Structure formats: C-alpha cells, structure tokens
Amino acid sequence: MTAAVAEKLDPRIKYPSYKSLDEFIDVDRLQSLDSYVTERIQQRLSQQKDLQFYTGPFTIAEKAPDKPGSKMIYLSQPKGEDNYYDLDNPAAWEPAEGATEFSELMEFIATLPFKATARMLIMYDPEGRAVTAHRDHVSYDLCHEFIWFRTNLRKPFYMLNEETGEKRYVESHSAWFDSVNQFHGGDATGCVECKPRIIGGPYTETTLARPLAS
Ligand SMILES: [Fe+2]
Numbered sequence: 271m272t273a274a275v276a277e278k279l280d281p282r283i284k285y286p287s288y289k290s291l292d293e294f295i296d297v298d299r300l301q302s303l304d305s306y307v308t309e310r311i312q313q314r315l316s317q318q319k320d321l322q323f324y325t326g327p328f329t330i331a332e333k334a335p336d337k338p339g340s341k342m343i344y345l346s347q348p349k350g351e352d353n354y355y356d357l358d359n360p361a362a363w364e365p366a367e368g369a370t371e372f373s374e375l376m377e378f379i380a381t382l383p384f385k386a387t388a389r390m391l392i393m394y395d396p397e398g399r400a401v402t403a404h405r406d407h408v409s410y411d412l413c414h415e416f417i418w419f420r421t422n423l424r425k426p427f428y429m430l431n432e433e434t435g436e437k438r439y440v441e442s443h444s445a446w447f448d449s450v451n452q453f454h455g456g457d458a459t460g461c462v463e464c465k466p467r468i469i470g471g472p473y474t475e476t477t478l479a480r481p482l483a484s
Contacts, residue, residue, distance in 0.1 A: 283448075285429065285431040285436075285448070285451060285452040286428070286429030286430055286431045286436055286437060286438035286452050287429060287438065287447070287448070287452070288429055288438070288440055288442075288445045288446065288447035289445060289446045289447070290440075290441070290442035290444065290445055291417055291419075291442070291444040291445060291446060292442045292443055292444050294382075294383065294444075295382060295417075295419070295443075295444055296378075296381060297443050297444075299378055299381070300378060300419060300420075300421055300443055300444075301421060301422070301443070303374060303375055303378060303421050304421035304422050306374055306375070307372065307375060307392070307421055308421075310371060310372060311343070311392070311394050311396075312396075314343070315396055320341035320342060320343055321341065321342045321344075322337050322339075322340070322341060322342070323337065323338070323339075323340035323341060323342050323393055323401075324336060324337055325337075325338065325401070325402050325404035326404060326405070326406060326407065328404055328405040328406075328407065328408055329402050329403065329404045330402065330403040330404065330430070330432065330453050330455070331402075334402040334403075335402055336402065336404075338395075338399055338400060338401050338402050339395045339397060339399035340393050340394065340395040340399075340401055341393070341394055341395065341396075342391050342392065342393055343368045343372070343391060343392040343394070344366040344367075344368055344389075344390070344391050345365070345366055345368045345369045345372060345375070345376065345379075345390035345391060345392065346363040346364060346365055346366050346369065346387065346388065346389060346390045346391075347363065347364060347365075347366035348362055348363060348389075349361075349362055349363065349364050350362070354407065355407075355409075355412070356388070356389075357388060357389040357414055357416070358388050358389070358414045358415045358416060359388055360386035360387060360388045362388065363387070363388045363389055363390075368391075368392070369390075372392070375392075382417070389416075398425070398458055398459040399458050400455070400456060400457055400458040401427075401455045401456035402455055403428075403430050403453040403454065403455030404453060404454070404455065405449065405450055405451075405452070405453055405454075406449040406450060407449075407450060408450065409450065410450055410451055412450065413448055413449070413450060413451075414449070415446075416446065417444055417445070417446060418444065418445050418446070418447070419443055419444035419445075420443055420444075421443075423441075423443070424459055425456050425457075425459050426439055426456060426457040426459065427439065427440045427454070427455075427456045428440065428454065428455060428456070428457070429447055429452050429453070429454050430452060430453040430454065430455065431452055431453075432452070432453055
C-alpha cells in the first residue's frame, strides 16, 4: 500500500509518533487487571468463538497476512449494522456479552474520564504472532478518537513511517495515535495481549490534535 498521506498535514507533525495517555489513567490499577484479563481470555480459547482480527486491506506489503492471528472480544457491539466509521460514535454501540464477563475491566473503564464510550474490544493472540503493519483506513483527514491501552508491556507495538522506514515502539500502557497517516503493527511474542480500545470523552481537544513527535 503506497497511497500518499494527507496533503495538508501540519508541518510540525512527524511520523512515527504517538501520544501516551498514562498521565490521565490509573496505570497501577490497569496493571493489576493483567491476570484477571488473561485468565478469562484463556478460558475462552477452548470455545473458539472469538472473531479473528482483520487488518483491513491497507497493509505494508501486499503479501503480508491480513489476518495475522489476533482475536477480538467485543465489550460493546453495534446496535445495527457494523459501520467501521462509527467506531467512535457512542450512539451506535450497546454493551456486549463480554462486558459482563470482563466486569472488572469495565469497572476500570468507568473510572476513565470519558463522557461516553463507543466501540470497546479486547485484542489478543494466544500464540503471540506478529501483527502486520497496516493503516486502519485511508480517509486521511479522519482520525478517530480512541485510547489504546494494555495491561502489560510484553507485546512490542510500533508506529512506522513508510517513507523513512523509521519505527517507533510504544513505551506506555496507553496511547492515542494517528492510525491513518502512519502504519502500526506488532512484533511476535509468546504472550497473550490485551488491547481494549476505549472511545470518547473530554480528551477530545487532545486527541483531535494529532501527536507531534517528541
Ligand atoms: Fe490498526
């Protein structure tokens, strides 16, 4: 995928980049949920009912796997048809079965200073395979509001500037990143990953400002 990025980017914006949101969340409490979330994911493995993660068609190499192995557990579900562009629209989502199963995670989410939530899901891979670098979509001026967060730091997750080949690994437990004008992906590991995405809230002004490289 070699399509150009948006033409009118603020010249101060550099890729790869991300914005840590750790200063706004209770990282200790998030870390304390690691075994809770991992145990429940392991219980689900035998049921094999979780949906497979699809990177979308915008991967870094055409032959790279677009279903690299990650699975998804929805904590909220679309009220009607699943429209990807509604992922940060609270009105389009309602609680899913997973919200009951992962109730302690939901209690943590409730402590986050959001006005509302929309799509929420956990991503994991029991075999810790790499996640192909990809863009989420190619509507270059549309950057969804979301928080990506994780209960542990075991899975290397990176942003990638396709022009320069520069990679930047996320060092924080939480982040917002431009998922459109740069690639992002994960290296292989052996661990279960937890990656719920939480949408909305008073971070609006922050998250709408695309991150500047630091
Ligand atoms: Fe993505």
